[in-house]
Structures are given as structure tokens and as C-alpha cells.
Amino acid sequence: MSYLSPAFWAVIPAAGVGARMAADRPKQYLQLGGRSILEHSISCFLDHPGLKGLVVSVAFDDPFWPSLPCAADPRVVRVDGGRERADSVLNALLHLHAQGAADDDWVLVHDAARPNLSREDLNKLLSELADDPVGGLLAVPARDTLKRVDKQGRAVETVDRSLIWQAYTPQMFRLGALHRALADSLVADATITDESSAMEWAGLAPRLIEGRSDNIKVTRPEDLEWLRLRWAKR
């Protein structure tokens, strides 16, 4: 199938502290194959011909960002992150609007902590959603048996996994709709852990696009250990 993937803005939330990683620096600055995790996560977008520009949200006191080569790329703009991931994304969307980006422009939000996004998955997301009225996200269907637990952590129910998917990133929505949904849901104090949950709160139904399960989010030490082993075999 031949298709022209749409032009898009990229937003990279990179203002987390990486508490679960328990490293000597925020996990997005840990090394993988000679570069930081953040640089890998950004490079997939900087290498794409459809990129209009990229906004990265980093902590206001982040000492690491300025030393990265991509910090000097004219297509890359830095904004302050916020208290939660959703606040960091909202700051980036505010910047895009302030720079004159149109409500109808596509925005792809991708975690700085997901360095293993493939060009194939990025193109699949763009092409599958190019004409979608809502947008959507890369996701992976649940593959393990899933349990609901009680307060003591004991299994009380085996969940029907046929309708359960894990949300990944990038998540792809139009700037105006995402900005409104994110701002309104945060004002309503809704629990928003990804862009899709804000769109769902707004009554919309994002489409899930099955992607590679190795587009993992580096969350705990073993995640980076696993990626380093794979990288070493490249």
C-alpha cells in the first residue's frame, strides 16, 4: 500500500525523575548504545521527513539537556516540564499553539523513555490514522493472564484479556482537540496518564494500532538491561 503519511509535530515528555529506575540521574539520560535514551527516542522523529517540529519538555532545573547534540537542532524547542506527565505535555501543546500551529495539525506524543520505537511502527501509526476523525495510539494486546487483586495483593479474579491492550506511545491526535481535552480533564482533576485517557474523558474513542512489543518504556533497571542486550546484538 502506498500512502503519503501526514506532516506532524512531535512532543517528547522528558521531565520525569525516573524514581522507579533509582539511578544516579533521570532515566532518560542513561546511556544505551553510546547515546542517551532521550536521544534515541527523539532521533526516530528527527529522521522522519514528515516532521514539522519537535517540542521536548524537560525539568526546569535539568542540567543534562543542554549538552545533548539534539538540543542545538533548529527543529527542536525546549519547554519546562510540569508536575505530572500530562502537565509536561500540556506545556508543549501551549507552546505549539503560541507558535501558530493549527488546531487541525497532527501531534504525536512520545515518551522520552521509549528509545526503541521503530520507523515501521511510526509510519504505520501515521498512515493508519491519517484520515481518522479522532486519532489513536500504538498499543499491544495483553499476552499474559491478568489478575485483579485484593488489598492484600491476593488474586481475586482472572480478567478477560481478550479486550485488554497495553497503551504505548506515540499517541497521535489533532492539536486543538488534544489541547482542549487535556486542559479540561486536568481542570476536572481526572486521572490522566496518557493522551488517550484525556480524549476518552472528552467522550472520544481513540483507535488502537497494534505495534511492536519491544517499543518498551524504560521504567525499571531490568528494562534497560534487556534493551542493552538487544542493542549489543545489532
Ligand SMILES: Nc1ccn([C@@H]2O[C@H](COP(=O)(O)OP(=O)(O)OP(=O)(O)O)[C@@H](O)[C@H]2O)c(=O)n1
Ligand atoms: N512530570 C513528568 C513525569 C514524567 N514525564 C515523562 O513521561 C514519560 C513516561 O513517564 P514515566 O515512565 O512514569 O517516567 P518517570 O515519571 O520519570 O518515572 P517514575 O514514575 O519512575 O518516576 C517519561 O519520558 C518521563 O520523562 C514528564 O515529562 N513529566
Ligand SMILES: C[C@](O)(CO)[C@H](O)COP(=O)(O)O
Ligand atoms: C503514556 C504511557 O507510556 C502509556 O503506557 C504510560 O502511561 C507512561 O508511564 P506512566 O508511568 O503512566 O507515567
